[in-house]
Amino acid sequence: QVQLLESGGGLVQSGGSLRLSCAASGRTFSRNGMGWFRQAPGKEREFVATINWSGGTTYYADSVKGRFTISRDSAKNTVYLQMHSLKPEDTAVYYCAADSKRLGATTNRPDYAYWGQGTQVTVSS
Numbered sequence: 001q002v003q004l005l006e007s008g009g010g011l012v013q014s015g016g017s018l019r020l021s022c023a024a025s026g027r028t029f030s031r032n033g034m035g036w037f038r039q040a041p042g043k044e045r046e047f048v049a050t051i052n053w054s055g056g057t058t059y060y061a062d063s064v065k066g067r068f069t070i071s072r073d074s075a076k077n078t079v080y081l082q083m084h085s086l087k088p089e090d091t092a093v094y095y096c097a098a099d100s101k102r103l104g105a106t107t108n109r110p111d112y113a114y115w116g117q118g119t120q121v122t123v124s125s
Helices: none
Strands: 003-007 010-013 018-025 034-039 046-051 058-060 068-073 078-083 092-099 112-115 119-124
Touching: 003 092, 018 034, 018 092, 018 119, 034 068, 034 078, 046 068, 046 078, 058 068
Parallel strands: 010 119
Antiparallel strands: 003 018, 018 078, 034 046, 034 092, 046 058, 068 078, 092 112, 092 119
16 A cells, blocks of 8 residues: 655744655655645645656655655655745645656656645745
8 A cells, every 4th residue: 555654744934944855655666756735724725846766856746846846765755845035825735746657757746646645735924
């Protein structure tokens, strides 16, 4: 059974930092792209960041570019999201996702076959 388990969420003040982790189990994703999405109350789930199988290609939503960094440790089957300069509008449930077919990074939500249960990030003003 494939599982993606996020951790690292919490409450932080505006301008602060958090590091999210997503540990995969049940299969290896070392040859697949992985990503982070987020969903704020009353809003659609939106793309945040994605990384290709090797870690050499990354894409970010414009709203987080320059503040967030996605990385991966394939030996640990884990992907990370380092978040700096957090803003109240970053408040959301953050979801890790794994592609089952492609090597590349993709911003397209339907491309991801596996999803974690989410971790709450709350940024206070």
